[in-house]
Amino acid sequence: MNFTSFIDEYLEHLNRVLRALDKNELEKLEHLLGSLGEDQRVYIIGNGGSAATASHMVNDFGVGLKRRGKLNITAVALADNLASCSAIANDTGYDNIFYLQLKNVLRAHDVLIAISCSGTSPNIIKAVRYAKEKGATVVGFSGFDGGELNTLSDIVLHAKTEPGEYGIVEDVHMVINHLLYSWFIQKGPVL
Template identity: 35%
Template sequence: MRGIEALYPFLYATGEDGAAALLADVETSTARKADEAAALRGGLADAFAQALAECARDLAASFAAGGRLLAFGNGGSATDARAFTGLLASPGGRALPALALAQDTAALTALANDVGYEVVFSRQVAALGRPGDVAVAFSTSGGSPNVLRGLDEAGRRGLVTVGFAGYDGGAMAASGLVRHLFVVPSDSVHRIQEAQTTLYHVLGELTSAAVMGMDEPDTR
């Protein structure tokens, strides 16, 4: 089997036996992927429980002091950045100021066209970020140049830096640019992004709870 047939064999199955075999392969593959995802996510609590709590406290402290959060990433990671800011902006308690930098298409395309795609996040961090704000970077590889430059700019300007990466963390882990780093130990982009979704949902809930705790009056 060659060409497109090798990529989509289920479209070219012949006979009942061929179709049945393909369905069995699909079922086996689906079950294996589900088991991999469950096992990977199941280990996150033990690996990151304390780190997530510490990160949530830093984020809550930033928000309590009037800070805001800037999130960024490329492709699917840009979608994760948007989803995370949406969680914070519409929590059960007080809405928190959070921006996804890839959502500003005018700034993104102007910077990419006029300067270069490698600065699309760092220039926005420079324009919008203030000391004490938070920068959250999403990447599956941990090596996207524009994401790393965004983190570098954030660190230089005194922002709290948070990073989500996969594989071994890549340059994001090696650079020392990130105060709170969460590396999903997988070489599957799909499993990495699924696990990162779990992590940032937990982080969002912990942060919202911490902010609400700060908002409650001290009755002692």
């Protein structure tokens, strides 16, 4: 196979996975984001490339939409605090890096967006279980077979792929971010 053929196959595969997304779940997330109150917080968690997606989502939802007078979302990407993540990992274990940042801070009316390609990352699942105990809404961005994250989430955005297709899953998660961001931009003034 040459590179041009690979490009065509990759883009066709990405398109198939995007088209298979559950539009009802996308509508639920759009409604949730559009109806957040000023006292609600959105915490976003992910590892590796998913941590980068979490940061990007905070930029788009927490800054971009606010700056343009569209939505007033207070969003925090918990992987962005390197000092906290490394201290927690060193002192109590990597499984706690998100859970301990949420402990006694997350409230029942807040939202946790958990991003995990496998849907099985122990630190993600521990934080999601804590959020469920607190009564917060959990939005799961997953891939592969969805793992436990799909089962625990109130809103499931699942990019169904073969295990190990990180690039496709991460692409889909970023498209969802930009799809929602672009929707709120074109929707007109909200604030």
